[in-house]
Amino acid sequence: xxxxxxxxxxxxxxxxxxxxxxxxxxxxxxxxxxxxxxxxxxxxxxxxxxxxxxxxxxxxxxxxxxxxxxxxxxxxxxxxxxxxxxxxxxxxxxxxxxxxxxxxxxxxxxxxxxxxxxxxxxxxxxxxxxxxxxxxxxxxxxxxxxxxxxxxxxxxxxxxxxxxxxxxxxxxxxxxxxxxxxxxxxxxxxxxxxxxxxxxxxxxxxxxxxxxxxxxxxxxxxxxxxxxxxxxxxxxxxxxxxxxxxxxxxxxxxxxxxxxxxxxxxxxxxxxxxxxxxx
Numbered sequence: 001x002x003x004x005x006x007x008x009x010x011x012x013x014x015x016x017x018x019x020x021x022x023x024x025x026x027x028x029x030x031x032x033x034x035x036x037x038x039x040x041x042x043x044x045x046x047x048x049x050x051x052x053x054x055x056x057x058x059x060x061x062x063x064x065x066x067x068x069x070x071x072x073x074x075x076x077x078x079x080x081x082x083x084x085x086x087x088x089x090x091x092x093x094x095x096x097x098x099x100x101x102x103x104x105x106x107x108x109x110x111x112x113x114x115x116x117x118x119x120x121x122x123x124x125x126x127x128x129x130x131x132x133x134x135x136x137x138x139x140x141x142x143x144x145x146x147x148x149x150x151x152x153x154x155x156x157x158x159x160x161x162x163x164x165x166x167x168x169x170x171x172x173x174x175x176x177x178x179x180x181x182x183x184x185x186x187x188x189x190x191x192x193x194x195x196x197x198x199x200x201x202x203x204x205x206x207x208x209x210x211x212x213x214x215x216x217x218x219x220x221x222x223x224x225x226x227x228x229x230x231x232x233x234x235x236x237x238x239x240x241x242x243x244x245x246x247x248x249x250x251x252x253x254x255x256x257x258x259x260x261x262x263x264x265x266x267x268x269x270x271x272x273x274x275x276x277x278x279x
Contacts, residue, residue: 047092199238
């Protein structure tokens with residue numbers, strides 16, 4: 001059984017003072033402003049059909065010049081998120097749906113085993129008999145002798161939302177149906193065709209930003225917020241059977257975790273001195 005899943009959220013660079021080398025500082029102001037506007041659309045704050053505040057109001061709210069606001073709006077209009085109607089204003093296009101409100105997108109991200117309706121896979125590269133990278137091997141468990149590395153993009157309704165490197169135990173991969181990485185998730189193949197029993201699973205999530213290559217691969221803005229998820233599944237003997245290093249577009253990421261009959265253990269309060277027995 002896969003159990004003992006660990007979730008950790010950490011914002012990279014939190015508390016760090018920005019300097020001239022900060023990638024975000026080199027991103028044009030209108031691009032950064034367009035991300036804020038897009039987040040409002042994706043979150044549903046600006047709903048389909050809503051009219052956006054006028055340019056002067058947006059200028060006051062964000063302390064930017066009119067040309068910056070117009071460039072940001074034009075960028076989103078080019079992506080089909082906004083439409084400008086002469087004499088009436090700028091509106092959120094109909095059909096936009098907040099990521100959190102799209103159940104199929106939630107399932108595509110949170111179902112670790114199976115492809116869901118609208119989800120697809122685009123395999124970019126497959127490499128045989130490679131070593132597990134140190135950053136993955138160091139997280140948990142012991143590395144096996146060789147892995148198959150699959151670099152792929154996951155899509156939802158033809159829109160790319162995740163770029164990932166998946167490392168599968170090479171011995172187990174050779175038991176999978178040929179080219180199964182094109183139409184199935186590797187964890188499902190490992191469960192169905194692998195011979196070793198699975199033990200502990202771990203997931204670690206951090207916040208990152210898209211560099212030029214990632215932005216191009218995911219049709220995303222450079223410097224856009226990304227969710228980085230590293231996950232490993234061990235055998236009962238503590239060897240890494242499968243490891244995944246994935247980057248998800250921040251505007252399409254929804255993590256859903258449901259607990260039934262949750263029992264929360266008591267956590268000692270360090271501010272209180274321990275009581276003596278009998279008191």
